Amino acid sequence: MAALDTAWAERWLRESARVIAEHRQELIDLDRAIGDGDHGENMDRGFAAIVAKFDEEPPASLAGALKMAAMMLMSKVGGAAGPLYGTAFLRASTAIGDAEALDGPAVARMLAAGRDGIVARGKAGPGDKTMVDAWTPAVDAAAGGADGHAALSAAADAAEAGAQATKPLVARKGRASYLGQRSAGHLDPGAVSTALILRAAVTATAEADA
Amino acid sequence: MAALDTAWAERWLRESARVIAEHRQELIDLDRAIGDGDHGENMDRGFAAIVAKFDEEPPASLAGALKMAAMMLMSKVGGAAGPLYGTAFLRASTAIGDAEALDGPAVARMLAAGRDGIVARGKAGPGDKTMVDAWTPAVDAAAGGADGHAALSAAADAAEAGAQATKPLVARKGRASYLGQRSAGHLDPGAVSTALILRAAVTATAEADA
Amino acid sequence: MKKLINDPRAVVDESVEGFGLAHADLVRVHPDPLFVSRAGGAVPGKVGLISGGGSGHEPLHSGYVGRGMLDAAVPGAVFTSPTPDAIIPATQAADGGAGVVLVVKNYTGDVLNFETAAEMCQAEGLDVRTVLVDDDVAVEDSLYTAGRRGVAGTVLVEKVAGAAAERGDGLDEVEAIGRKVVANVRSMGLALTPCTVPHAGKTSFDLGEDEIEIGIGIHGEPGRRRVGLEPADALTEHLLTPVMEDLGLAEGERVLLFVNGMGGTPLSELYIVYRAAARILADRGALVERSLVGNYTTSLEMQGCSLTLLRLDDELTALWDAPVHTPALRWGA
């Protein structure tokens, strides 16, 4: 298991870009069902921009990597998800400060800061059928992690369960809320992309060339 | 066999209205294939107007019946067919003059006058894939008719054959000419409606209540 | 067939009625026989300008009734030329005592019906001239066809001749200006989808999911040939090359570039086509001095577009720029 350092952060974001690209159509289809069908395209554009940025200028620090990601997400994704993920990564970056590597509690703090940023901007609560429903259980699960890897694993598992649990919910925030009862029976696309990104964080804990 | 008098003319035009209405969709489909799909609708509107006019004001003479028909066709059909059929019936009416009933030669003169009117207005020749290709053989066939009924029967048969013969032709007049070679392989809608109208003239020779 | 209509046979009457209600400051609708005239009536001493044709091409022609353009318009049934009984009163309503010019698109039906109406008006002592528009280069002009069709270039004829009439030109001059536009305007169109005439209830032709029809008219007639899906830049070239060639466009010449939507194509796509056309023209050394982009001569809900070029000189440019105040085209007023 590699340390959760700058190289890990870069691997995390590159792996996120890969899985988002892989699931682009799935995210589009989920958003088509209860939104406007752009979530996969928007996220793919934003994460591709992060990769391009990293290729050009590799991140110098852990917090720096997340901040660069925040800026690219803010300026390239657009829609609701852009400012929300952008804020999450910005707050996460600030929470990390100048730490060179993350242990269990630091992972939990980072995720909590990200979630709090999303809630501050978007004002959604648990059960509103948004990405908050993946972030919140992830934050809770990470809190008990023995080390950084365990915290991330628990968070990713919880985010995936949280995303699946959005299915029966009636949306109360975002575009899906316009559908009223008709929004029930579909997964929330932002919760699904959150789960993908947190799973990527776990995958990235494997050594680069292992 | 009834005389080809005013009552016959009225029966002819009413019967034409009936068969045109019956074949409305077929004429639309033929015109859809090589034109703009309105021939059945236009002809149906025009002949329905003739019937409405006759219901309100029965024709007083043979020539008068055809002139009333000409006026209604001119003002209600529109498109290419309206002025062409309108002119045909107007010239036919003039050719009849004050005759009270038509014999063979009179039928031939009437049809020739109608055809000449169409050619004068539309400038199409035989083989251009227009209604002229039904009218011209009809006029030729009527010339040999022993009496009015025989002349009409021969004309209707010839018009039907003429209409069928338009199928392989490449249109050189009217909207179908825009298609060039692609107009071949379809019947000309105006030739088909001509055949229907001339057949109605034969049907109308049966006594009204026979 | 899904349409925002009531009775398929009442489509034209109801639509023109709504048009009259929405633009009561500009136009007057005469219901039976149906025609549209300027709200203020004929302008005394001014040459009258009218046009008409089958409906389904909105805003053509009724949308162009108003100051600086038409005095009256005669909408026929959908895709069907109007009849003389409507054209005649429209011509009379447009007559301010200086004669009337009829702008007629070259289709057998329109030609025959307007010809009949013109003869009858002449017989009543009204001086009537006809300007026949035949700008569609998709159709070969030869003795063996009905000649070229009139398509979107008609809007430019109506605008320029309307401006000439409005500034006080006489009957000969307005007719001559109309013919000058016709001599210098060429168009060609394509369809991505067919359209459905309300009373027919079926599409005007069948087109596969991966086929594009090139050289269509504006009545849902099939075109000259089909191609597969191609990018907008390539499709633009298919349209613009024959238009430029037929016009004999030389380097350094000035043109008006008109990208017309067929009714169902979003404006954003028309601008992509405009961009492609502007680049091709720049490569040729032509100067695009005026432009028009939008749904000005449509075929119901058809998706597709046409390209029109008008060769400009100072006179045509000035008449194009002159004020116009109609429901569908308005500037300087």
Next chain:
Amino acid sequence: MKKLINDPRAVVDESVEGFGLAHADLVRVHPDPLFVSRAGGAVPGKVGLISGGGSGHEPLHSGYVGRGMLDAAVPGAVFTSPTPDAIIPATQAADGGAGVVLVVKNYTGDVLNFETAAEMCQAEGLDVRTVLVDDDVAVEDSLYTAGRRGVAGTVLVEKVAGAAAERGDGLDEVEAIGRKVVANVRSMGLALTPCTVPHAGKTSFDLGEDEIEIGIGIHGEPGRRRVGLEPADALTEHLLTPVMEDLGLAEGERVLLFVNGMGGTPLSELYIVYRAAARILADRGALVERSLVGNYTTSLEMQGCSLTLLRLDDELTALWDAPVHTPALRWGA
């Protein structure tokens, strides 16, 4: 998916480029980050007015840049809010020294991105106000939703606030006029067909041959309910009744009636809807004093329409009538 496009990902860039070429006399296109401003730049001393949002609603918003309306517009990706890195320079370009009003349609994405941009502009010392448009009565406004959406009423907000800015009103006044329009405008829409976002390549929702979606937004979102095929008169009633009710329209009140096409519906059908709406309003004793009919706030090639009512008083009427000179709306100039 058949569209007049090249690369699905280049649709917005190429379309806005073409738009800039076609209207070079009125607008300037800034390619990266993408925004559109008036050709002449900010007007010194005038309050700036800008708007923006996802693309696919053309002519909204770029088509309304020009004298008497917007100073700048920010087009995002198709149906996706633009980002602060484009909104910020657009806001700066619109600033003539008297502050800038942002017209924002109420969608989470637009609100968040414009909010971020506004904060950053404020931090740089630029006085920025936001007018949030939420005219869509199809969405229940409650604590439990994202609130009402902004739809076609946005055009009226931009026109009226733009006229106020142009006549020299201060920042507070322009903001107040914008809010006054918002308080008096309501809309509702329906779709006959869905639309296809170019990069998605699939229709935004599925709709049967005999189904109509009532209460749609302008992003191809599904609506609140489906009905079967109904005549235009009945469909108009489905839209207009909630609009009138929500507005609390009383007998004798004056309104502007706006029939907006979703992009793929022919103008002739919009006039049939206008006729039906005008009759219903007449029955209610409302006075239709101004009208607007056409494709002004679209959803790509969607077939359908929306109805908007704006309650008028003398002030709003005068600002509506004031000269406007933009690519998509023009009068008095």
